[in-house]
Amino acid sequence: MSDTVGRTDVAAAARAARVAARLLARLPRADKDRGLHAMAQGLLDAETEVLAANADDVSAAEADGTAAQLVDRLRLDHDRLSAMAAGLRKVADLPDPVGEVVRGVTLPNGLELRQRRVPLGVIGIIYEARPNVTADAAGLCLKAGNAVLLRGSGSAARTNAAIVAVLRDALSAADLPADAVTLLDASSRATATELMRARGLVDLVVPRGGAGLIRTVVEQSTVPVVETGVGNCHVYVDADADLDMARAIVLNAKTHRPSVCNAAESLLVHEAVADKFVPDVVALLRDHGVTVHGDEVFQAASADVLPVSDDDHATEFCALEMSARVVIDLDDALDHVARFGTGHTEAIVTGSLVAARRFTEGVDAAAVMVNASTRFTDGEEFGLGAEIGISTQKLHARGPMGLAELTTTTTVVTGDGHLR
Amino acid sequence: MSDTVGRTDVAAAARAARVAARLLARLPRADKDRGLHAMAQGLLDAETEVLAANADDVSAAEADGTAAQLVDRLRLDHDRLSAMAAGLRKVADLPDPVGEVVRGVTLPNGLELRQRRVPLGVIGIIYEARPNVTADAAGLCLKAGNAVLLRGSGSAARTNAAIVAVLRDALSAADLPADAVTLLDASSRATATELMRARGLVDLVVPRGGAGLIRTVVEQSTVPVVETGVGNCHVYVDADADLDMARAIVLNAKTHRPSVCNAAESLLVHEAVADKFVPDVVALLRDHGVTVHGDEVFQAASADVLPVSDDDHATEFCALEMSARVVIDLDDALDHVARFGTGHTEAIVTGSLVAARRFTEGVDAAAVMVNASTRFTDGEEFGLGAEIGISTQKLHARGPMGLAELTTTTTVVTGDGHLR
Numbered sequence: 001m002s003d004t005v006g007r008t009d010v011a012a013a014a015r016a017a018r019v020a021a022r023l024l025a026r027l028p029r030a031d032k033d034r035g036l037h038a039m040a041q042g043l044l045d046a047e048t049e050v051l052a053a054n055a056d057d058v059s060a061a062e063a064d065g066t067a068a069q070l071v072d073r074l075r076l077d078h079d080r081l082s083a084m085a086a087g088l089r090k091v092a093d094l095p096d097p098v099g100e101v102v103r104g105v106t107l108p109n110g111l112e113l114r115q116r117r118v119p120l121g122v123i124g125i126i127y128e129a130r131p132n133v134t135a136d137a138a139g140l141c142l143k144a145g146n147a148v149l150l151r152g153s154g155s156a157a158r159t160n161a162a163i164v165a166v167l168r169d170a171l172s173a174a175d176l177p178a179d180a181v182t183l184l185d186a187s188s189r190a191t192a193t194e195l196m197r198a199r200g201l202v203d204l205v206v207p208r209g210g211a212g213l214i215r216t217v218v219e220q221s222t223v224p225v226v227e228t229g230v231g232n233c234h235v236y237v238d239a240d241a242d243l244d245m246a247r248a249i250v251l252n253a254k255t256h257r258p259s260v261c262n263a264a265e266s267l268l269v270h271e272a273v274a275d276k277f278v279p280d281v282v283a284l285l286r287d288h289g290v291t292v293h294g295d296e297v298f299q300a301a302s303a304d305v306l307p308v309s310d311d312d313h314a315t316e317f318c319a320l321e322m323s324a325r326v327v328i329d330l331d332d333a334l335d336h337v338a339r340f341g342t343g344h345t346e347a348i349v350t351g352s353l354v355a356a357r358r359f360t361e362g363v364d365a366a367a368v369m370v371n372a373s374t375r376f377t378d379g380e381e382f383g384l385g386a387e388i389g390i391s392t393q394k395l396h397a398r399g400p401m402g403l404a405e406l407t408t409t410t411t412v413v414t415g416d417g418h419l420r
Numbered sequence: 421m422s423d424t425v426g427r428t429d430v431a432a433a434a435r436a437a438r439v440a441a442r443l444l445a446r447l448p449r450a451d452k453d454r455g456l457h458a459m460a461q462g463l464l465d466a467e468t469e470v471l472a473a474n475a476d477d478v479s480a481a482e483a484d485g486t487a488a489q490l491v492d493r494l495r496l497d498h499d500r501l502s503a504m505a506a507g508l509r510k511v512a513d514l515p516d517p518v519g520e521v522v523r524g525v526t527l528p529n530g531l532e533l534r535q536r537r538v539p540l541g542v543i544g545i546i547y548e549a550r551p552n553v554t555a556d557a558a559g560l561c562l563k564a565g566n567a568v569l570l571r572g573s574g575s576a577a578r579t580n581a582a583i584v585a586v587l588r589d590a591l592s593a594a595d596l597p598a599d600a601v602t603l604l605d606a607s608s609r610a611t612a613t614e615l616m617r618a619r620g621l622v623d624l625v626v627p628r629g630g631a632g633l634i635r636t637v638v639e640q641s642t643v644p645v646v647e648t649g650v651g652n653c654h655v656y657v658d659a660d661a662d663l664d665m666a667r668a669i670v671l672n673a674k675t676h677r678p679s680v681c682n683a684a685e686s687l688l689v690h691e692a693v694a695d696k697f698v699p700d701v702v703a704l705l706r707d708h709g710v711t712v713h714g715d716e717v718f719q720a721a722s723a724d725v726l727p728v729s730d731d732d733h734a735t736e737f738c739a740l741e742m743s744a745r746v747v748i749d750l751d752d753a754l755d756h757v758a759r760f761g762t763g764h765t766e767a768i769v770t771g772s773l774v775a776a777r778r779f780t781e782g783v784d785a786a787a788v789m790v791n792a793s794t795r796f797t798d799g800e801e802f803g804l805g806a807e808i809g810i811s812t813q814k815l816h817a818r819g820p821m822g823l824a825e826l827t828t829t830t831t832v833v834t835g836d837g838h839l840r
Binding site: 022025026105107108111113115118120121199203204218219222224225226242245248249252256338356360361362363364365366367368369370371372373375376377381382383393394395396398399408409410411412413414415416417418419420 | 442445446525527528531533535538540541619623624638639642644645646662665668669672676758776780781782783784785786787788789790791792793795796797801802803813814815816818819828829830831832833834835836837838839840
């Protein structure tokens with residue numbers, strides 16, 4: 001399988017991707033959608049080959065003693081492969097972001113100004129185990145008119161290679177440039193490092209994975225980066241909260257899918273409702289298998305509550321585990337969030353309009369929930385159709401990144417001989 | 421003047437700026453505008469002190485043998501200082517970008533989603549000689565609710581210190597946090613380097629200056645950067661151009677203000693009109709003192725035309741100097757621009773709708789002019805009121821950056837106990 005382990009020469013791959021990107025930028029939507037449907041059909045038709053390659057990756061991971069949770073993320077089956085294909089067809093159904101005029105004015109001197117969306121060019125994605133990212137990212141980048149360089153993890157190399165081979169064949173068969181989707185070799189760090197340093201050839205790098213991966217990319221990249229993912233999300237239960245609602249939101253935010261970035265990691269309770277709320281929520285969380293690291297008030301509520309440290313308050317557990325403390329007022333809650341939050345999602349439960357306004361204005365995060373679970377910070381839930389990741393930085397994109405965030409703009413100014 | 425040479429401890433200055441930024445983020449427009457007017461009045465009232473400090477900088481620069489053009493950029497007088505004050509008042513008149521809802525929908529489940537503009541937080545500006553940037557940048561950052569850390573050049577240190585002292589006093593007198601505007605010490609590179617590495621404390625760094633400064637910041641910064649400024653702008657005269665219009669546009673784009681980034685640096689002429697156009701435009705440029713580096717056709721038109729190299733085609737002259745060649749068709753022009761352009765502004769002169777569409781779609785630049793001078797790429801001309809710089813990168817902001825580009829967004833989602 002020498003032709004399917006991914007490209008090792010990143011610069012050459014990026015130059016080929018740039019040529020493809022110049023073609024993609026001018027394609028009308030119909031051509032891109034045709035490519036997406038061909039990619040989806042290709043995956044369905046190649047189920048045997050893709051699942052065989054995946055079985056090899058899974059066996060190798062198990063032989064290496066990889067944790068069961070990670071092996072599960074790596075594993076594909078008929079349903080997961082069908083979901084990947086369905087995802088590509090869904091991207092085809094989304095409106096084309098390219099060409100949208102985001103600002104259009106006639107200037108006082110008669111010049112017509114039109115600022116319109118255009119593709120970014122070449123996008124690099126550096127990601128960890130889950131092979132569905134391979135097809136998802138390729139589909140979103142193609143729809144927005146970009147070529148993509150995919151640098152997955154070594155543990156998924158055979159699976160990713162099989163998927164990318166299918167996608168490239170499908171593009172060629174649909175008369176689109178195969179170099180719209182390129183897999184980079186994952187057997188050494190060099191390809192990741194070169195991708196981050198390919199300024200001028202690559203327009204954006206998106207790291208998707210754990211905090212360590214993201215930190216490395218941010219530190220080393222000279223290509224512009226959009227940081228994704230770390231979410232130390234808080235739920236603050238205000239003095240004026242409906243406590244039944246608060247219990248339901250805390251439980252949902254913590255336990256609905258604890259491994260993801262929009263799960264809640266920390267609970268703050270106003271002291272005015274602590275007596276009533278803390279014992280109930282501690283019991284509820286315990287019944288659902290959640291370990292609570294809490295302050296004295298929480299510890300007094302149950303012997304199961306462990307002591308809490310600043311380290312716990314700063315931790316994104318990604319598991320059935322949560323830090324908790326009582327705050328003296330809303331400002332105390334805001335200070336806590338300012339100190340420990342990662343700018344992802346913060347939630348308040350309150351019936352008070354004043355408290356809701358102060359919290360939403362005082363918190364510095366991509367998303368703020370009022371009487372809703374933190375789990376709603378998601379491209380699909382936000383109505384973007386799909387997402388390439390959730391940005392926790394402030395530049396370019398903040399929060400769920402959909403197709404529009406995979407574009408830039410160009411401003412076309414038309415006159416009839418205008419001079420300054 | 422020990423208290424006016426700028427802060428040397430960048431981290432401490434950034435932490436103080438963050439405290440100020442948290443206050444600024446919640447200020448209503450009226451308070452910010454009051455601060456801007458106080459800053460403007462302060463500059464007018466302190467004319468004697470500011471001009472005296474500037475005279476010291478100018479004397480020192482002249483004693484160092486600084487080029488007259490650079491000394492001129494450094495020099496302030498009554499008119500220039502009044503223009504700085506007027507600029508601040510004009511920023512006060514601009515609408516507040518903060519709070520604008522850029523997307524607002526009710527989701528299918530009834531959640532109300534409002535994505536609204538909020539300040540970035542703390543912005544670092546690293547800039548060269550011109551002291552007007554000090555007041556301009558401070559005003560724009562304040563209006564968008566941000567605190568600013570200013571790292572100017574050593575040659576303007578006394579002037580910048582005098583200006584910042586005035587601005588901080590004005591803010592304090594207006595009951596606004598003085599740490600909204602902080603000058604960093606310019607006597608060593610360390611403050612610039614620390615500013616670029618203050619990730620987590622500083623939200624954006626904008627370098628304003630020459631290509632060398634910008635490259636250094638892009639290479640070394642871990643804080644997100646918006647690159648500004650380098651403009652190797654082309655004017656392409658198409659086969660279907662009105663040649664009188666083409667002559668006027670070339671002349672304006674090259675000579676109206678040759679030192680700035682939106683001046684034209686290169687002329688491409690379709691071979692179908694070369695015989696008619698080249699001799700005329702060469703004579704016109706010569707009459708206006710422009711040195712042309714041209715291909716054989718241009719050289720044949722006048723003995724004054726110098727030979728042209730790829731280096732010339734790649735050069736941003738910022739002077740009365742221009743590279744020029746004949747292209748065989750529009751694709752040849754697009755290839756030339758793709759090879760040598762810096763993604764700032766490209767212009768086509770044509771009467772053909774087909775050519776205009778192909779050029780505007782085929783060029784990868786922040787702005788594309790059709791039958792208009794490249795000189796129009798400017799925040800003021802584009803109707804943004806003012807600009808902090810012209811971004812030549814694709815992420816976050818592309819082209820002239822106004823107040824909106826000094827903000828990010830946060831999405832507030834309101835429900836009544838919504839769970840997933």
